[in-house]
Amino acid sequence: MTHYAMVIDLNTCVGCNACMAACAMENQTPVWDKNKWRTYVHDKEIGLGSDVQRRFFPRLCNHCDNPPCMTVCPTGATQKKANGIVFVDQELCMGCGACAMACPYHARVPVTRRDMRQGREFYGSDYRRTSPSMDKCSFCDHLVEQGRKPACVETCVGYARMFGDLDDPNDPVAQMVASGAARALMPHIGTRPNVYYIDDIRWRG
Amino acid sequence: MDVNMTYATQDMWTWWLAIYLYFGGLGAATLAVTFLTDMYLKPNRALVIWGAGAGVVLLALGSLMLFGHLLDKTAVLTVLNPLALFNQSSAWIAWGTQFIIWMMVWGVLYALPYVRETEFPHKVPVIRDLIDKPFVIGTARLVQSFHRSVGWLAVINGVGVAVYTGLLLQSFPAVALWHNPAVPLLFTVSAFSTAIAFLLVLMYTLLHDQADEHVRVLYERIDLVLIAAELVILFSLYQYLKNGSESGVRSMELLWNDYGWLIGFIGFGLIVPFLLELKGVMRGWASRVPILTAAVLVLAGGYLLRHYFMYAGVYAYPW
Numbered sequence: 184m185t186h187y188a189m190v191i192d193l194n195t196c197v198g199c200n201a202c203m204a205a206c207a208m209e210n211q212t213p214v215w216d217k218n219k220w221r222t223y224v225h226d227k228e229i230g231l232g233s234d235v236q237r238r239f240f241p242r243l244c245n246h247c248d249n250p251p252c253m254t255v256c257p258t259g260a261t262q263k264k265a266n267g268i269v270f271v272d273q274e275l276c277m278g279c280g281a282c283a284m285a286c287p288y289h290a291r292v293p294v295t296r297r298d299m300r301q302g303r304e305f306y307g308s309d310y311r312r313t314s315p316s317m318d319k320c321s322f323c324d325h326l327v328e329q330g331r332k333p334a335c336v337e338t339c340v341g342y343a344r345m346f347g348d349l350d351d352p353n354d355p356v357a358q359m360v361a362s363g364a365a366r367a368l369m370p371h372i373g374t375r376p377n378v379y380y381i382d383d384i385r386w387r388g
Numbered sequence: 389m390d391v392n393m394t395y396a397t398q399d400m401w402t403w404w405l406a407i408y409l410y411f412g413g414l415g416a417a418t419l420a421v422t423f424l425t426d427m428y429l430k431p432n433r434a435l436v437i438w439g440a441g442a443g444v445v446l447l448a449l450g451s452l453m454l455f456g457h458l459l460d461k462t463a464v465l466t467v468l469n470p471l472a473l474f475n476q477s478s479a480w481i482a483w484g485t486q487f488i489i490w491m492m493v494w495g496v497l498y499a500l501p502y503v504r505e506t507e508f509p510h511k512v513p514v515i516r517d518l519i520d521k522p523f524v525i526g527t528a529r530l531v532q533s534f535h536r537s538v539g540w541l542a543v544i545n546g547v548g549v550a551v552y553t554g555l556l557l558q559s560f561p562a563v564a565l566w567h568n569p570a571v572p573l574l575f576t577v578s579a580f581s582t583a584i585a586f587l588l589v590l591m592y593t594l595l596h597d598q599a600d601e602h603v604r605v606l607y608e609r610i611d612l613v614l615i616a617a618e619l620v621i622l623f624s625l626y627q628y629l630k631n632g633s634e635s636g637v638r639s640m641e642l643l644w645n646d647y648g649w650l651i652g653f654i655g656f657g658l659i660v661p662f663l664l665e666l667k668g669v670m671r672g673w674a675s676r677v678p679i680l681t682a683a684v685l686v687l688a689g690g691y692l693l694r695h696y697f698m699y700a701g702v703y704a705y706p707w
Binding site: 225227229238240242251255258259260274275276277278279280281284286287288289293294295315316317368369372373374 | 478
Protein backbone atom coordinates (compact mmCIF):
# COMPACT_ATOMS: atom_id res chain seq x y z
CA MET A 184 0.00 0.00 0.00
CA THR A 185 1.26 3.46 -0.89
CA HIS A 186 1.40 6.08 1.85
CA TYR A 187 2.44 9.45 0.44
CA ALA A 188 4.41 11.92 2.52
CA MET A 189 6.53 15.01 2.03
CA VAL A 190 9.81 15.96 3.62
CA ILE A 191 10.85 19.61 3.66
CA ASP A 192 14.51 20.37 4.33
CA LEU A 193 14.67 23.79 5.94
CA ASN A 194 18.45 23.85 5.34
CA THR A 195 18.04 24.06 1.59
CA CYS A 196 14.94 26.22 1.25
CA VAL A 197 16.14 29.55 -0.14
CA GLY A 198 12.78 31.30 0.05
CA CYS A 199 12.41 31.79 -3.70
CA ASN A 200 8.66 31.12 -3.45
CA ALA A 201 8.70 29.14 -6.71
CA CYS A 202 6.71 26.43 -4.92
CA MET A 203 3.96 28.93 -4.16
CA ALA A 204 3.83 30.09 -7.77
CA ALA A 205 3.90 26.57 -9.18
CA CYS A 206 1.12 25.45 -6.84
CA ALA A 207 -1.00 28.48 -7.65
CA MET A 208 -0.73 28.01 -11.41
CA GLU A 209 -1.20 24.23 -11.26
CA ASN A 210 -4.23 24.42 -8.97
CA GLN A 211 -5.61 27.82 -10.03
CA THR A 212 -5.73 29.19 -6.50
CA PRO A 213 -6.71 32.79 -5.63
CA VAL A 214 -3.27 34.38 -6.02
CA TRP A 215 -4.74 37.85 -5.43
CA ASP A 216 -5.23 37.03 -1.74
CA LYS A 217 -2.10 35.89 0.08
CA ASN A 218 -4.26 34.28 2.76
CA LYS A 219 -5.68 31.85 0.21
CA TRP A 220 -2.58 30.17 -1.17
CA ARG A 221 -2.49 26.40 -0.70
CA THR A 222 1.15 26.60 0.26
CA TYR A 223 2.97 29.55 1.74
CA VAL A 224 6.61 30.22 2.63
CA HIS A 225 6.98 32.16 5.84
CA ASP A 226 10.02 34.40 6.09
CA LYS A 227 11.22 34.98 9.60
CA GLU A 228 14.29 36.70 11.07
CA ILE A 229 15.84 34.84 13.95
CA GLY A 230 18.53 36.30 16.19
CA LEU A 231 19.52 39.57 17.82
CA GLY A 232 21.47 42.61 16.68
CA SER A 233 23.82 41.87 13.79
CA ASP A 234 23.57 38.11 14.37
CA VAL A 235 20.34 37.57 12.51
CA GLN A 236 19.44 34.71 10.21
CA ARG A 237 16.49 34.44 7.88
CA ARG A 238 14.48 31.27 8.08
CA PHE A 239 12.14 30.22 5.33
CA PHE A 240 9.39 27.95 6.47
CA PRO A 241 7.14 26.43 3.80
CA ARG A 242 3.77 25.29 5.05
CA LEU A 243 0.94 23.33 3.46
CA CYS A 244 -1.70 20.78 4.36
CA ASN A 245 -0.07 18.02 6.40
CA HIS A 246 -2.34 15.28 4.99
CA CYS A 247 -2.82 13.92 8.48
CA ASP A 248 -3.61 10.28 9.15
CA ASN A 249 -6.04 11.52 11.81
CA PRO A 250 -7.26 14.70 10.10
CA PRO A 251 -9.44 16.88 12.35
CA CYS A 252 -10.70 18.77 9.27
CA MET A 253 -12.23 15.52 8.01
CA THR A 254 -13.67 14.58 11.40
CA VAL A 255 -15.58 17.85 11.75
CA CYS A 256 -16.75 18.10 8.11
CA PRO A 257 -20.55 17.79 8.28
CA THR A 258 -21.11 17.01 4.61
CA GLY A 259 -18.31 14.50 4.13
CA ALA A 260 -16.68 16.80 1.56
CA THR A 261 -13.26 16.35 3.14
CA GLN A 262 -12.09 12.83 2.42
CA LYS A 263 -8.95 10.74 2.64
CA LYS A 264 -7.73 8.41 -0.06
CA ALA A 265 -6.18 5.03 0.67
CA ASN A 266 -2.83 6.49 -0.36
CA GLY A 267 -3.04 9.06 2.44
CA ILE A 268 -3.99 12.11 0.39
CA VAL A 269 -6.65 14.28 2.05
CA PHE A 270 -8.79 16.10 -0.51
CA VAL A 271 -12.01 18.12 -0.83
CA ASP A 272 -14.99 17.19 -2.96
CA GLN A 273 -15.90 20.72 -4.06
CA GLU A 274 -19.45 19.79 -4.99
CA LEU A 275 -20.19 18.41 -1.51
CA CYS A 276 -18.59 21.26 0.45
CA MET A 277 -21.04 23.85 1.80
CA GLY A 278 -18.22 26.05 3.12
CA CYS A 279 -19.16 26.21 6.79
CA GLY A 280 -15.51 26.67 7.74
CA ALA A 281 -15.42 24.04 10.49
CA CYS A 282 -12.39 22.45 8.80
CA ALA A 283 -10.48 25.74 8.98
CA MET A 284 -11.32 26.01 12.67
CA ALA A 285 -10.14 22.45 13.29
CA CYS A 286 -6.89 22.55 11.32
CA PRO A 287 -3.81 23.22 13.48
CA TYR A 288 -1.71 24.00 10.37
CA HIS A 289 -3.81 26.83 8.91
CA ALA A 290 -4.18 24.78 5.74
CA ARG A 291 -7.86 25.33 4.94
CA VAL A 292 -8.89 28.48 3.09
CA PRO A 293 -12.24 29.73 1.74
CA VAL A 294 -12.65 30.16 -2.00
CA THR A 295 -15.75 32.29 -2.48
CA ARG A 296 -17.96 33.06 -5.48
CA ARG A 297 -16.12 36.38 -5.73
CA ASP A 298 -12.83 34.50 -5.95
CA MET A 299 -14.35 32.36 -8.70
CA ARG A 300 -15.35 35.44 -10.70
CA GLN A 301 -11.84 36.80 -10.30
CA GLY A 302 -10.44 33.37 -11.13
CA ARG A 303 -12.30 33.28 -14.44
CA GLU A 304 -10.77 36.66 -15.33
CA PHE A 305 -7.28 35.68 -14.16
CA TYR A 306 -7.04 32.13 -15.48
CA GLY A 307 -9.34 32.59 -18.47
CA SER A 308 -11.27 29.82 -20.15
CA ASP A 309 -9.08 27.14 -18.56
CA TYR A 310 -10.51 27.90 -15.12
CA ARG A 311 -11.76 24.59 -13.71
CA ARG A 312 -13.51 25.39 -10.42
CA THR A 313 -17.30 25.02 -10.57
CA SER A 314 -18.38 25.81 -7.01
CA PRO A 315 -17.09 27.69 -3.97
CA SER A 316 -15.62 25.60 -1.18
CA MET A 317 -13.07 25.40 1.58
CA ASP A 318 -9.88 24.77 -0.38
CA LYS A 319 -6.73 22.84 0.51
CA CYS A 320 -3.58 21.26 -0.90
CA SER A 321 -4.23 17.91 -2.55
CA PHE A 322 -0.57 16.91 -2.97
CA CYS A 323 -1.45 17.55 -6.65
CA ASP A 324 -3.15 14.16 -6.72
CA HIS A 325 -3.99 14.63 -10.41
CA LEU A 326 -0.23 14.74 -11.13
CA VAL A 327 0.59 11.95 -8.67
CA GLU A 328 -1.91 9.69 -10.44
CA GLN A 329 0.14 10.24 -13.62
CA GLY A 330 3.30 9.15 -11.84
CA ARG A 331 4.55 12.71 -11.39
CA LYS A 332 5.25 14.65 -8.21
CA PRO A 333 3.37 17.64 -6.74
CA ALA A 334 4.03 20.89 -8.60
CA CYS A 335 5.79 22.45 -5.60
CA VAL A 336 8.21 19.49 -5.44
CA GLU A 337 8.90 19.45 -9.18
CA THR A 338 9.71 23.16 -9.18
CA CYS A 339 11.80 23.38 -6.00
CA VAL A 340 15.27 24.62 -7.05
CA GLY A 341 16.97 23.66 -3.78
CA TYR A 342 15.40 20.22 -3.59
CA ALA A 343 14.02 21.33 -0.23
CA ARG A 344 10.74 19.57 -0.94
CA MET A 345 10.83 15.80 -1.39
CA PHE A 346 7.86 13.58 -2.04
CA GLY A 347 7.72 9.85 -1.55
CA ASP A 348 6.11 6.72 -0.20
CA LEU A 349 6.44 5.96 3.51
CA ASP A 350 5.58 2.31 2.89
CA ASP A 351 8.54 1.84 0.56
CA PRO A 352 11.62 1.21 2.74
CA ASN A 353 13.92 2.12 -0.16
CA ASP A 354 12.32 5.52 -0.68
CA PRO A 355 14.64 8.31 0.60
CA VAL A 356 11.63 10.08 2.11
CA ALA A 357 10.69 6.96 4.11
CA GLN A 358 14.30 6.60 5.23
CA MET A 359 14.55 10.23 6.40
CA VAL A 360 11.36 9.83 8.40
CA ALA A 361 12.36 6.44 9.81
CA SER A 362 15.77 7.76 10.87
CA GLY A 363 14.19 10.61 12.82
CA ALA A 364 16.03 13.23 10.79
CA ALA A 365 12.72 14.47 9.45
CA ARG A 366 10.11 15.21 12.08
CA ALA A 367 6.43 16.12 12.14
CA LEU A 368 4.98 19.40 13.36
CA MET A 369 3.12 19.44 16.66
CA PRO A 370 2.73 15.66 17.00
CA HIS A 371 1.21 16.15 20.47
CA ILE A 372 -2.09 17.26 18.89
CA GLY A 373 -2.63 13.74 17.63
CA THR A 374 -3.17 14.59 13.98
CA ARG A 375 -0.42 12.22 12.77
CA PRO A 376 0.76 14.47 9.95
CA ASN A 377 2.51 13.28 6.79
CA VAL A 378 4.59 16.38 6.12
CA TYR A 379 7.95 16.20 7.87
CA TYR A 380 10.64 18.82 8.37
CA ILE A 381 14.42 18.60 8.61
CA ASP A 382 15.53 21.25 11.05
CA ASP A 383 17.85 24.01 9.88
CA ILE A 384 20.83 24.08 12.16
CA ARG A 385 22.70 26.99 10.52
CA TRP A 386 21.46 29.72 12.82
CA ARG A 387 21.77 27.57 15.92
CA GLY A 388 25.44 27.07 15.22
CA MET B 389 11.31 19.94 15.82
CA ASP B 390 12.81 23.24 16.90
CA VAL B 391 10.40 25.87 15.70
CA ASN B 392 9.51 29.46 16.34
CA MET B 393 5.88 29.55 17.29
CA THR B 394 3.40 32.17 16.16
CA TYR B 395 0.23 32.69 18.18
CA ALA B 396 -2.88 33.93 16.47
CA THR B 397 -6.62 34.23 16.98
CA GLN B 398 -9.02 33.48 14.16
CA ASP B 399 -11.39 35.63 12.11
CA MET B 400 -13.35 32.82 10.44
CA TRP B 401 -16.07 32.30 13.07
CA THR B 402 -16.76 35.54 14.93
CA TRP B 403 -19.78 37.33 16.49
CA TRP B 404 -22.27 35.70 14.14
CA LEU B 405 -21.21 32.23 15.27
CA ALA B 406 -21.53 33.44 18.88
CA ILE B 407 -25.14 34.41 18.06
CA TYR B 408 -25.72 30.98 16.49
CA LEU B 409 -24.42 29.27 19.62
CA TYR B 410 -26.31 31.64 21.93
CA PHE B 411 -29.69 31.44 20.19
CA GLY B 412 -29.24 27.69 19.72
CA GLY B 413 -28.60 27.03 23.40
CA LEU B 414 -31.18 29.54 24.63
CA GLY B 415 -33.97 28.42 22.31
CA ALA B 416 -33.41 24.71 22.82
CA ALA B 417 -33.14 24.92 26.59
CA THR B 418 -36.22 27.16 26.79
CA LEU B 419 -38.22 24.58 24.88
CA ALA B 420 -36.92 21.74 27.07
CA VAL B 421 -37.61 23.55 30.36
CA THR B 422 -41.15 24.60 29.42
CA PHE B 423 -42.08 21.13 28.19
CA LEU B 424 -40.69 19.46 31.33
CA THR B 425 -42.56 21.99 33.45
CA ASP B 426 -45.76 21.25 31.58
CA MET B 427 -45.31 17.47 31.82
CA TYR B 428 -44.19 17.11 35.43
CA LEU B 429 -44.75 20.31 37.39
CA LYS B 430 -47.87 22.12 36.27
CA PRO B 431 -49.70 21.93 32.95
CA ASN B 432 -49.21 25.38 31.46
CA ARG B 433 -50.52 26.09 27.99
CA ALA B 434 -49.11 29.60 27.70
CA LEU B 435 -45.66 28.54 28.83
CA VAL B 436 -45.54 25.67 26.32
CA ILE B 437 -46.61 27.92 23.44
CA TRP B 438 -43.98 30.49 24.40
CA GLY B 439 -41.36 27.77 24.88
CA ALA B 440 -42.04 26.12 21.54
CA GLY B 441 -42.32 29.51 19.82
CA ALA B 442 -39.05 30.77 21.32
CA GLY B 443 -37.37 27.47 20.48
CA VAL B 444 -38.40 27.57 16.84
CA VAL B 445 -37.83 31.31 16.31
CA LEU B 446 -34.46 31.50 18.10
CA LEU B 447 -33.17 28.33 16.45
CA ALA B 448 -34.31 29.61 13.04
CA LEU B 449 -32.59 32.97 13.60
CA GLY B 450 -29.43 31.28 14.88
CA SER B 451 -29.36 28.83 11.99
CA LEU B 452 -29.82 31.72 9.55
CA MET B 453 -26.60 33.21 10.93
CA LEU B 454 -24.68 30.08 9.98
CA PHE B 455 -26.56 29.60 6.71
CA GLY B 456 -25.88 33.20 5.68
CA HIS B 457 -22.14 32.61 6.01
CA LEU B 458 -21.97 29.35 4.03
CA LEU B 459 -19.90 29.56 0.85
CA ASP B 460 -22.25 27.31 -1.11
CA LYS B 461 -25.78 27.48 0.25
CA THR B 462 -27.21 24.83 -2.04
CA ALA B 463 -24.82 22.23 -0.63
CA VAL B 464 -26.56 22.55 2.74
CA LEU B 465 -29.07 19.96 1.46
CA THR B 466 -26.43 17.30 2.16
CA VAL B 467 -26.46 18.04 5.87
CA LEU B 468 -30.25 18.44 6.11
CA ASN B 469 -30.58 14.81 5.06
CA PRO B 470 -30.84 12.62 8.20
CA LEU B 471 -28.58 10.06 6.48
CA ALA B 472 -25.76 12.59 6.97
CA LEU B 473 -25.47 11.16 10.47
CA PHE B 474 -24.52 7.77 9.06
CA ASN B 475 -22.09 9.27 6.56
CA GLN B 476 -20.49 11.75 8.93
CA SER B 477 -21.22 10.61 12.48
CA SER B 478 -18.03 12.27 13.77
CA ALA B 479 -19.13 15.78 12.74
CA TRP B 480 -21.03 17.66 15.42
CA ILE B 481 -22.55 20.08 12.90
CA ALA B 482 -24.25 17.08 11.28
CA TRP B 483 -25.64 16.03 14.68
CA GLY B 484 -26.53 19.59 15.62
CA THR B 485 -28.45 20.14 12.40
CA GLN B 486 -30.52 17.01 12.99
CA PHE B 487 -31.11 17.90 16.65
CA ILE B 488 -32.31 21.37 15.58
CA ILE B 489 -34.63 20.04 12.88
CA TRP B 490 -36.21 17.34 15.04
CA MET B 491 -36.45 19.58 18.09
CA MET B 492 -38.47 22.00 15.96
CA VAL B 493 -40.67 19.22 14.55
CA TRP B 494 -41.47 17.57 17.89
CA GLY B 495 -41.70 20.96 19.60
CA VAL B 496 -44.33 22.25 17.19
CA LEU B 497 -46.23 18.96 17.43
CA TYR B 498 -46.22 19.06 21.26
CA ALA B 499 -47.54 22.62 21.25
CA LEU B 500 -50.11 21.99 18.51
CA PRO B 501 -53.02 20.82 20.74
CA TYR B 502 -52.43 23.85 22.99
CA VAL B 503 -52.30 26.20 20.01
CA ARG B 504 -55.67 24.87 18.80
CA GLU B 505 -57.17 25.47 22.28
CA THR B 506 -55.89 29.06 22.41
CA GLU B 507 -58.03 31.95 21.26
CA PHE B 508 -55.34 34.22 19.78
CA PRO B 509 -54.16 31.96 16.90
CA HIS B 510 -57.76 31.73 15.69
CA LYS B 511 -57.71 35.49 15.13
CA VAL B 512 -54.58 35.44 12.93
CA PRO B 513 -55.68 34.80 9.32
CA VAL B 514 -52.92 32.50 8.03
CA ILE B 515 -52.53 30.53 11.27
CA ARG B 516 -56.33 30.21 11.64
CA ASP B 517 -56.64 28.66 8.18
CA LEU B 518 -53.75 26.33 8.92
CA ILE B 519 -54.82 25.02 12.34
CA ASP B 520 -58.39 24.45 11.18
CA LYS B 521 -57.35 22.12 8.36
CA PRO B 522 -58.63 18.55 8.91
CA PHE B 523 -55.12 17.17 8.64
CA VAL B 524 -53.88 19.48 11.40
CA ILE B 525 -56.89 18.72 13.60
CA GLY B 526 -56.24 14.99 13.19
CA THR B 527 -52.55 15.44 13.94
CA ALA B 528 -53.36 17.43 17.08
CA ARG B 529 -55.70 14.65 18.27
CA LEU B 530 -53.04 12.02 17.57
CA VAL B 531 -50.37 14.04 19.40
CA GLN B 532 -52.73 14.42 22.37
CA SER B 533 -52.80 10.62 22.68
CA PHE B 534 -49.00 10.46 22.86
CA HIS B 535 -48.40 13.90 24.36
CA ARG B 536 -45.74 12.91 26.88
CA SER B 537 -43.79 10.77 24.36
CA VAL B 538 -43.79 13.65 21.88
CA GLY B 539 -42.73 15.98 24.68
CA TRP B 540 -39.80 13.76 25.56
CA LEU B 541 -38.69 13.53 21.93
CA ALA B 542 -38.63 17.34 21.80
CA VAL B 543 -36.81 17.57 25.13
CA ILE B 544 -34.14 15.04 24.13
CA ASN B 545 -33.46 16.87 20.90
CA GLY B 546 -33.49 20.20 22.75
CA VAL B 547 -30.90 18.99 25.25
CA GLY B 548 -28.95 17.64 22.28
CA VAL B 549 -28.86 21.11 20.72
CA ALA B 550 -27.71 22.72 23.98
CA VAL B 551 -24.89 20.19 24.45
CA TYR B 552 -23.97 20.34 20.76
CA THR B 553 -23.15 24.05 20.94
CA GLY B 554 -20.29 23.20 23.30
CA LEU B 555 -19.23 19.97 21.60
CA LEU B 556 -18.82 21.86 18.33
CA LEU B 557 -16.12 24.08 19.80
CA GLN B 558 -14.59 21.20 21.71
CA SER B 559 -13.95 19.35 18.44
CA PHE B 560 -11.24 21.83 17.37
CA PRO B 561 -8.03 20.31 18.80
CA ALA B 562 -5.64 23.15 18.04
CA VAL B 563 -7.15 25.58 20.55
CA ALA B 564 -6.73 24.78 24.24
CA LEU B 565 -9.55 27.12 25.28
CA TRP B 566 -12.06 25.15 23.22
CA HIS B 567 -10.63 21.63 23.20
CA ASN B 568 -11.37 20.60 26.76
CA PRO B 569 -14.26 18.85 28.54
CA ALA B 570 -15.30 21.98 30.44
CA VAL B 571 -16.64 23.62 27.28
CA PRO B 572 -19.68 21.41 26.56
CA LEU B 573 -20.48 21.48 30.26
CA LEU B 574 -20.15 25.27 30.47
CA PHE B 575 -22.24 25.87 27.37
CA THR B 576 -24.96 23.43 28.49
CA VAL B 577 -25.23 24.95 31.96
CA SER B 578 -25.20 28.45 30.45
CA ALA B 579 -27.91 27.47 27.94
CA PHE B 580 -30.24 26.29 30.72
CA SER B 581 -29.41 29.27 32.93
CA THR B 582 -30.22 31.75 30.16
CA ALA B 583 -33.38 29.78 29.29
CA ILE B 584 -34.63 30.00 32.85
CA ALA B 585 -33.73 33.69 32.93
CA PHE B 586 -35.73 34.16 29.73
CA LEU B 587 -38.70 32.35 31.27
CA LEU B 588 -38.46 34.41 34.47
CA VAL B 589 -38.59 37.58 32.37
CA LEU B 590 -41.66 36.20 30.60
CA MET B 591 -43.36 35.09 33.80
CA TYR B 592 -42.74 38.39 35.56
CA THR B 593 -44.02 40.43 32.62
CA LEU B 594 -46.22 38.97 29.86
CA LEU B 595 -47.33 35.77 31.63
CA HIS B 596 -47.73 37.17 35.12
CA ASP B 597 -50.07 34.70 36.81
CA GLN B 598 -50.26 34.37 40.60
CA ALA B 599 -50.97 30.64 40.25
CA ASP B 600 -47.48 30.16 38.77
CA GLU B 601 -45.72 31.55 41.84
CA HIS B 602 -44.27 28.17 42.87
CA VAL B 603 -42.95 27.63 39.33
CA ARG B 604 -41.22 31.03 39.41
CA VAL B 605 -39.71 30.26 42.82
CA LEU B 606 -38.45 26.90 41.58
CA TYR B 607 -36.97 28.54 38.48
CA GLU B 608 -35.15 31.07 40.65
CA ARG B 609 -33.69 28.30 42.79
CA ILE B 610 -32.62 26.25 39.78
CA ASP B 611 -31.05 29.33 38.18
CA LEU B 612 -29.13 30.00 41.37
CA VAL B 613 -27.67 26.49 41.27
CA LEU B 614 -26.89 26.80 37.55
CA ILE B 615 -25.06 30.11 38.01
CA ALA B 616 -23.09 28.59 40.89
CA ALA B 617 -22.20 25.60 38.68
CA GLU B 618 -21.13 27.98 35.91
CA LEU B 619 -18.82 29.82 38.30
CA VAL B 620 -17.26 26.52 39.43
CA ILE B 621 -16.71 25.42 35.82
CA LEU B 622 -15.16 28.80 34.98
CA PHE B 623 -12.85 28.54 37.98
CA SER B 624 -11.77 25.06 36.85
CA LEU B 625 -11.28 26.32 33.30
CA TYR B 626 -9.12 29.16 34.59
CA GLN B 627 -6.96 26.71 36.54
CA TYR B 628 -6.66 24.50 33.46
CA LEU B 629 -5.67 27.37 31.18
CA LYS B 630 -3.18 29.14 33.41
CA ASN B 631 -0.78 26.21 33.72
CA GLY B 632 -1.32 24.31 30.50
CA SER B 633 -0.17 24.90 26.95
CA GLU B 634 0.90 28.30 25.66
CA SER B 635 -2.30 28.43 23.60
CA GLY B 636 -4.29 28.09 26.82
CA VAL B 637 -2.19 30.63 28.71
CA ARG B 638 -2.64 33.20 25.94
CA SER B 639 -6.40 32.60 25.83
CA MET B 640 -6.52 33.01 29.59
CA GLU B 641 -4.61 36.31 29.30
CA LEU B 642 -6.93 37.54 26.54
CA LEU B 643 -10.03 36.74 28.57
CA TRP B 644 -9.06 37.65 32.10
CA ASN B 645 -7.43 40.92 31.03
CA ASP B 646 -10.58 42.03 29.22
CA TYR B 647 -13.11 44.07 31.19
CA GLY B 648 -15.91 42.84 28.94
CA TRP B 649 -15.24 39.28 30.08
CA LEU B 650 -14.20 39.98 33.64
CA ILE B 651 -16.68 42.68 34.63
CA GLY B 652 -19.28 42.28 31.88
CA PHE B 653 -19.66 38.51 31.86
CA ILE B 654 -18.32 37.22 35.20
CA GLY B 655 -19.25 40.31 37.22
CA PHE B 656 -22.59 41.47 35.86
CA GLY B 657 -23.52 38.28 33.97
CA LEU B 658 -22.93 35.84 36.84
CA ILE B 659 -21.95 37.25 40.25
CA VAL B 660 -24.46 40.12 40.46
CA PRO B 661 -27.43 37.94 39.34
CA PHE B 662 -26.24 35.21 41.71
CA LEU B 663 -26.32 37.62 44.67
CA LEU B 664 -29.68 39.06 43.62
CA GLU B 665 -31.23 35.61 43.27
CA LEU B 666 -29.59 34.38 46.47
CA LYS B 667 -31.20 37.20 48.41
CA GLY B 668 -34.50 36.41 46.68
CA VAL B 669 -34.33 32.72 47.59
CA MET B 670 -33.21 33.27 51.19
CA ARG B 671 -35.21 36.32 52.25
CA GLY B 672 -37.34 37.25 49.27
CA TRP B 673 -37.71 40.59 47.51
CA ALA B 674 -40.55 43.05 48.01
CA SER B 675 -40.62 43.76 44.28
CA ARG B 676 -40.06 41.77 41.10
CA VAL B 677 -37.49 44.27 39.81
CA PRO B 678 -34.37 42.64 41.35
CA ILE B 679 -35.19 39.20 39.89
CA LEU B 680 -36.06 40.75 36.55
CA THR B 681 -32.75 42.62 36.64
CA ALA B 682 -30.90 39.42 37.48
CA ALA B 683 -32.61 37.58 34.62
CA VAL B 684 -31.78 40.30 32.08
CA LEU B 685 -28.16 40.31 33.25
CA VAL B 686 -27.95 36.51 32.91
CA LEU B 687 -29.32 36.79 29.35
CA ALA B 688 -26.73 39.42 28.42
CA GLY B 689 -23.98 37.40 30.12
CA GLY B 690 -24.91 34.32 28.10
CA TYR B 691 -24.11 36.12 24.87
CA LEU B 692 -20.92 37.68 26.25
CA LEU B 693 -19.63 34.23 27.22
CA ARG B 694 -19.93 32.95 23.66
CA HIS B 695 -18.74 36.19 22.08
CA TYR B 696 -15.51 36.32 24.06
CA PHE B 697 -15.00 32.59 23.70
CA MET B 698 -14.97 32.86 19.92
CA TYR B 699 -12.50 35.75 19.88
CA ALA B 700 -10.13 34.37 22.52
CA GLY B 701 -9.32 31.00 20.93
CA VAL B 702 -5.55 31.03 20.25
CA TYR B 703 -3.86 28.89 17.60
CA ALA B 704 -0.20 27.98 18.00
CA TYR B 705 1.41 27.87 14.57
CA PRO B 706 4.87 26.32 14.27
CA TRP B 707 6.39 28.96 11.97
